[in-house]
Amino acid sequence: MPDSHVIASRATRHQVRRRMAATTPVLLALLLLVFVVAVVTFGDRASARMASETLIRVTLVAGFWIFVGNSGVVSFGHAAFACVGAYVSAWTTVAPAMKATLLPGLPALLADARWHVLPASLAAGLAAALLALVTGAAILRLSGIAASIATFAFLAMVNTIWANWTPVTGGTSSVVGLERYVTPWVGLGWAVATLAAAGLYAASASGLALRASREDEVASSASGIDRYRHRLAAYTISAFFCGVGGALMGHYIGVINPDGFYLNLTFLMLAMLVVGGIGSLSGAVVGVLAVSLAVDALVRMEKGVSIGDVTFALPPGSQEILIAAAMILVLIFRPAGLLAGREITLPARWVAGRGASND
Amino acid sequence: MSLQLVFDALSLGGIYAIAALGIALIFGVMNLVNFAHGQFIACSVFALIMPSADAVATMGLGALPAVLLIPAILAFGAGLAVAAEALVFRPLRHASPVALMVASFALGILLQNVLLVAYGGRPKAVSLWPELGSPVAVLSAQVPLLQLLVIAAVVLILAGLALMLKRTRVGLEMRAAAEDFDMARMLGVRANGVISGAFALSGALAAVVALVLVTQTGVADVRMGGQIMLVAFIATVVGGMGSLAGAVAAGLALGAASALLQAFLPVDARPFRDAFLYALVILVLLFRPQGLFASVGAKPRV
Numbered sequence: 182m183p184d185s186h187v188i189a190s191r192a193t194r195h196q197v198r199r200r201m202a203a204t205t206p207v208l209l210a211l212l213l214l215v216f217v218v219a220v221v222t223f224g225d226r227a228s229a230r231m232a233s234e235t236l237i238r239v240t241l242v243a244g245f246w247i248f249v250g251n252s253g254v255v256s257f258g259h260a261a262f263a264c265v266g267a268y269v270s271a272w273t274t275v276a277p278a279m280k281a282t283l284l285p286g287l288p289a290l291l292a293d294a295r296w297h298v299l300p301a302s303l304a305a306g307l308a309a310a311l312l313a314l315v316t317g318a319a320i321l322r323l324s325g326i327a328a329s330i331a332t333f334a335f336l337a338m339v340n341t342i343w344a345n346w347t348p349v350t351g352g353t354s355s356v357v358g359l360e361r362y363v364t365p366w367v368g369l370g371w372a373v374a375t376l377a378a379a380g381l382y383a384a385s386a387s388g389l390a391l392r393a394s395r396e397d398e399v400a401s402s403a404s405g406i407d408r409y410r411h412r413l414a415a416y417t418i419s420a421f422f423c424g425v426g427g428a429l430m431g432h433y434i435g436v437i438n439p440d441g442f443y444l445n446l447t448f449l450m451l452a453m454l455v456v457g458g459i460g461s462l463s464g465a466v467v468g469v470l471a472v473s474l475a476v477d478a479l480v481r482m483e484k485g486v487s488i489g490d491v492t493f494a495l496p497p498g499s500q501e502i503l504i505a506a507a508m509i510l511v512l513i514f515r516p517a518g519l520l521a522g523r524e525i526t527l528p529a530r531w532v533a534g535r536g537a538s539n540d
Numbered sequence: 541m542s543l544q545l546v547f548d549a550l551s552l553g554g555i556y557a558i559a560a561l562g563i564a565l566i567f568g569v570m571n572l573v574n575f576a577h578g579q580f581i582a583c584s585v586f587a588l589i590m591p592s593a594d595a596v597a598t599m600g601l602g603a604l605p606a607v608l609l610i611p612a613i614l615a616f617g618a619g620l621a622v623a624a625e626a627l628v629f630r631p632l633r634h635a636s637p638v639a640l641m642v643a644s645f646a647l648g649i650l651l652q653n654v655l656l657v658a659y660g661g662r663p664k665a666v667s668l669w670p671e672l673g674s675p676v677a678v679l680s681a682q683v684p685l686l687q688l689l690v691i692a693a694v695v696l697i698l699a700g701l702a703l704m705l706k707r708t709r710v711g712l713e714m715r716a717a718a719e720d721f722d723m724a725r726m727l728g729v730r731a732n733g734v735i736s737g738a739f740a741l742s743g744a745l746a747a748v749v750a751l752v753l754v755t756q757t758g759v760a761d762v763r764m765g766g767q768i769m770l771v772a773f774i775a776t777v778v779g780g781m782g783s784l785a786g787a788v789a790a791g792l793a794l795g796a797a798s799a800l801l802q803a804f805l806p807v808d809a810r811p812f813r814d815a816f817l818y819a820l821v822i823l824v825l826l827f828r829p830q831g832l833f834a835s836v837g838a839k840p841r842v
Contacts, residue, residue, distance in 0.1 A: 255638050257645075319822050323777075323829050326573055326637055330777050331822055333575075337770050338818040345811035444766070448649045455642055498656040505650035512643045513631045 193533075199384065200532040205524045206380030209466050210373045212525075213239065216470070217365045229365055235473040236368025237429045239466055242453045243375040244422025246465040248415045249454060251388050253395030254325050257447050258316075258332035261339035262420040263427025264442030265312055266305035268343070270428035271356050271437055273301040279358045286348020298362055302371075302428045309424025310417045317416040321409055336447065343439035355438040363433040371429060375422045379462050382418055387411045445501070449476075452508045458518020463525040471519065472504065479503060543681040545803055551687040553795020554694030555752055557788045559772035560779065561701070562745035564787035567776060568718035569738045572629060573641040578769025579651035580624075580743055584617045584750035585760050589666060591658040599666075606669070613751060614744045621743025622736050629739075630732075655762045663761040668754050690752055697748065698788060701741075705784070710737055718782060767814070771798075774821045780831030790831075794821075 213236065220232040245259045272280070272287060273296040280292055296304075320331040343350045350356075382388045394401040394408040402408060431437040449472070457468020485494035511518065559577070566574045588609075590600040604612060628647050632640055672686040705711035716724040717734045725731050749768065754760060775794050779786025797820060801813045809816075825831075 253638065255642060316822075319826050323825055326571075326641065327777050327781060327825070327829070327831075329638075329641060330573065330773050331825060333770065334774055334818040334821060337767075338815045341815040341818075342812060345815075444649070448645065451642060451645065455646075496657045498653040501653040502650050502657070505646040505653070508646040509628055509643050509650070512635065512639050512646070513628075516635055516639055 197529050197533050201526040201529060202384055202524065203380065204527040204532060205462060206373075206376040208525050208527070209376050209463060212466070213369055213372055213376075217369050221365060231473070231477050232365040233363050233368045233433055235469060236365060236372045237363065237426055237433055238449075238453065238469045238473060239372040240368070240375045240429060241423055241426035242450055242465050242469045243372070243379050243462065244419050244426055245450050246419075246454060246459075246462055247379050247382055247422065248412075248419035250459055250462065250465065251383060251391040251395065251415050252412050253459075254321075254412070255329045255451070256332040256416075257329060257451075258320075258335040258339075259419070259423045259450060260442045260444075260446040261336045262309035262313060262423035263430060263446060264339055264343060264439060266302075266309045266424030266427030267431035267437045267442065268350060268356070269305040269308045269424070270298070270301045270431055271359055273304055274298055274360060274432075275356070275358045283351050283356055283358075284349060286346075298360060298432065302425050302432075305428035306421040306425040309427070310421040313417045313420030314413070317413050317420075321412045321416060336443070340439055340443050350439065353439065355436045357436050359431050359435050359437065361432060361435045363429050368429065368433075371425060375425075376462070376466070378418065378422065379465075382415065383462060387414050391415055448501070448505070452504055454518075455508055456511050456518060458520040458522055460517055460522025461520055461524045464518050464520040464522065467520055468518065475504065475507070476500060543679060544683065545799060547678070547681060547683045547687050547691070548802075549796040549799035550792075551690040551694075551795075552799055553792035554690055555749055555768070556771050556775055556795045556798075557791030558694060558697060558745050559749045559768050560775035560787040560791040561698075561784060562742040562749075563769075563772050564776045564779070564782060564784050565714075565738050565742045565745075568782040568784065569714060569721065569735055570629070570633070571637045571640070571782075572644060573637065573773075574742070575641065575645040575769070576624060576648040576651060577742070577746060577772065578765030579648045579655075580617060580621055580746035580765070581750045581753070581768065582655060582762060582765035583620055583651055584613055584747040585666075585754050585764060586655055586659055586762075587613060587616045588668065588754065589659075589664065589760060592660075599668075610751070614747045617743040617745075617747025617750070618740040619743070621739040621746070625736060625739040630735075633731075652762055652765075659760075659762065661762060663759050665758060666754055666760045667758055668751075670758070672755055686752075686755055693748070693752075697745075710734075714738060718784075771817070774818065778821060778824055778831055783831070786831060 217232055217236070220228050224232070241259075241263060245256070248254070248259070249256055272284070272291045273294045275283075277293050277295060280287055284292075316335055320328055320335060323331055344353050346352070383392075388411075390401070390406045391408070391411040391414075393404070394406055394411065398408065427442060430441075434441075453468040453472045454465055455468070456472055457466065458464030479495065479500040482493075482495045483497055483500060485492045487493075515521070559581070562580075563574055563577050566572050566577075588600060590598045592598065624647060628643055629640065632643055635643075669686075672684070672689065674685055675682040676685050676688065677683075678688070705715055713724065713729045713734050714737065716727070716729055717731075717738075721731070724734075753764060753768065757764075771794055772791065775790040776782075776787045778794070779788070779790035794817065798813065798817055801816055802810065805813060805816070
């Protein structure tokens with residue numbers, strides 16, 4: 182019965198591939214764990230802070246990837262979700278006395294709120310997801326490039342509102358007094374949760390359908406895929422984690438400001454994704470690590486590095502110039518990013534287990 | 541009052557139209573969504589003054605008499621855009637539109653930070669042709685001379701551009717390239733020539749916007765290109781990506797909508813004018829996702 186043999190071995194190959202895909206988030210989480218342990222054990226306080234910041238960025242960028250990676254639509258709007266998340270967390274956790282002076286226009290429910298940080302970060306994610314559901318319902322009906330531009334308009338819209346709605350957001354002046362609870366371990370927890378969600382979504386039927394529509398819009402809709410619905414699902418999930426990431430950013434620095442969640446953050450998130458490679462989750466994580474290390478080195482050089490008697494310092498702003506130049510070079514010479522769309526997985530024979538055919 | 545509003549709407553819309561045209565031209569010939577256009581505008585503004593971190597700017601190019609200054613700054617804008625094309629976009633010619641868009645965003649950030657390093661982050665006072673702010677009586681309205689000049693310049697530029705596109709060989713090649721780039725090349729249109737030409741034109745249009753902005757506001761700010769670029773983008777989307785006439789019409793419409801919102805929104809809501817504008821656009825797109833004046837090439841064919 183040669184036919185059934187072929188079908189059986191194909192099914193197992195498919196199973197092997199699914200198991201391999203499932204190892205990706207696990208391996209990435211282990212990579213991050215090793216990174217945290219190394220930094221906490223061998224590094225100083227500055228490097229511990231760098232590690233927390235990097236893990237927050239992993240949360241943001243892996244969340245960002247859930248939409249961009251699977252749909253192939255570049256979004257410029259995800260920094261706005263981080264902005265909303267950060268403010269929701271501030272509204273619910275900052276001491277009421279502080280809020281009364283900084284944000285007199287808050288409704289009583291929020292003005293008196295003094296939540297624990299965990300429900301606050303969940304609320305941050307949910308608020309961002311809700312906003313994504315509402316705005317995505319409009320934006321995602323557009324075709325690829327026009328949708329990207331509309332997300333840009335959305336980002337500018339949120340920034341305009343946040344910078345001018347002074348009684349509730351504090352306007353362009355900063356909101357201070359956020360509890361600085363983000364240690365590398367907190368960052369690791371959320372980063373791993375995001376990786377798990379990203380892995381699950383990518384492996385889900387919706388993720389597969391969305392990637393099919395990314396590869397060929399016409400063929401996928403001919404196969405009965407409702408691109409809009411899957412895009413909206415990915416957009417909403419993705420916004421949840423960007424909202425959480427924003428809340429973490431706020432609680433990492435302790436001070437938030439609408440301009441902290443505008444073009445520079447958008448640029449940084451995009452740069453990380455492009456450098457690592459938009460096509461894979463591993464690319465997103467590798468991109469965050471590579472760009473974060475580069476940014477850290479450049480920030481140190483902007484502060485000044487002494488070589489012998491000569492102190493050598495880059496002018497402020499050169500960090501962005503060099504990262505932007507690196508991003509353009511990656512786009513020209515390695516358009517698919519460092520990982521070129523591949524995932525980090527265990528080799529096939531390790532996950533094949535018993536009963537797998539040897540072809 | 542109402543006549544005043546008409547002039548406001550026309551001059552603002554005219555500027556938006558010129559900026560949108562700069563973006564639509566490039567999208568037309570190479571499907572590039574050029575997020576660096578706003579920085580072309582900002583760089584042209586800063587080219588007027590000497591690099592320093594002072595609050596009041598010392599004029600560099602801006603000290604020239606207008607007869608020399610205008611061609612010089614137009615040439616600067618064109619040169620910058622052509623250089624950007626040669627260094628960044630030419631190596632990416634065969635990349636996907638998404639990669640091109642991301643590259644242009646990175647280029648915009650790069651240029652913005654170059655300005656930041658050279659000039660510092662604080663906005664600077666620049667007084668270029670302050671006498672143009674003096675009001676002139678037109679019928680019942682007092683209109684700043686600058687507004688009249690802007691409206692006249694926009695009409696001249698649009699007419700000149702239309703003539704160029706319709707009557708000259710370069711214009712014919714550009715329209716052909718916008719219609720179907722590969723076909724145009726097969727029929728003997730030089731790709732590099734047309735694309736460089738489109739970038740030069742787009743850069744010169746950015747310089748026009750820069751001159752008007754700096755005369756109007758009297759400020760040079762590293763961030764000044766961003767807002768107008770966004771409106772220009774929205775105009776190109778609303779006008780139907782790649783349609784030049786659509787971009788101009790949508791630019792004028794957005795200028796009018798902006799002036800109307802500014803005049804008729806309640807005072808408390810005025811700071812949110814731009815937010816209303818962007819929301820309005822997303823609403824329009826919900827009903828006409830291909831834009832109001834979709835070009836034939838906008839919808840992919842199977």
